[in-house]
Amino acid sequence: MGYKNIYWYAEGLKGWKKAGYTTQYNLVLPKGPLPPREPSELFKQLQNKEEIILVDIRDEASRKKLGSISGVTIHLPLHRLHKLYSELPRNKLLVVYDIKGTQAHTACRYLFIRHFDKVTWLKGGIEAWAQEKLPVE
Numbered sequence: 001m002g003y004k005n006i007y008w009y010a011e012g013l014k015g016w017k018k019a020g021y022t023t024q025y026n027l028v029l030p031k032g033p034l035p036p037r038e039p040s041e042l043f044k045q046l047q048n049k050e051e052i053i054l055v056d057i058r059d060e061a062s063r064k065k066l067g068s069i070s071g072v073t074i075h076l077p078l079h080r081l082h083k084l085y086s087e088l089p090r091n092k093l094l095v096v097y098d099i100k101g102t103q104a105h106t107a108c109r110y111l112f113i114r115h116f117d118k119v120t121w122l123k124g125g126i127e128a129w130a131q132e133k134l135p136v137e
Contacts (some may be wrong), residue, residue, distance in 0.1 A: 033108040036123035037095055039132045046071050053089060055096045057081065057107050058126070062099055067124050067136030069097065072122035078103055081110060090116055097129075 009016050018024060037045075043080075045052055046069075054061065054071050055076040076084055078098070088094060094116060096104040104121035111119045122129065130136065 019046040032110045033105075034093075034118070034120040036101065036105070036121050038123055039097045039129045039134055042069075042095060042122060043129075043132075043134050051092045052093050053094050055094050055107070056089065057096055057098050057104060062126075064128065066099065068131060069122075069126070070135060070137050078107060081107055085111060085114060085116075088116065088120075091120065095122055096120070097125055099125045100127055 001092075011018070013023070026098045042052075046106060052071065054073040056068055056073055056075045058066075059077050063075065069127055074086075074088065088111070094111065096107045096111070096119065098104045098107075100123060108119050108121050124131075126136070
């Protein structure tokens, strides 16, 4: 990757401390995105007409195969998120979903560090939604 003169401490942090070197932690990490939404909870929120934007990060083939959740949905494949995230609204709750809920969490972290405070994901993805027999289109 072009880096030169890279070094590491073979014994890690534990060995560093054992050797008597000091450590200092001033880094304060933000809490992170909101907790994930259970499918039934999200369904109720959508039924109550809460202002929620669904962000579907799946590819076109997955959307055709598994369907989509009804509601205000933005289709933004994960591989395009880094280029198009600025087009997402910041003043509404964003609920990101994928197939199983694994990539959606990563997408939420990405959006959160880019100052999207109202962002969460669908726990279990569209598969969990379908398992609960909630409607898809």
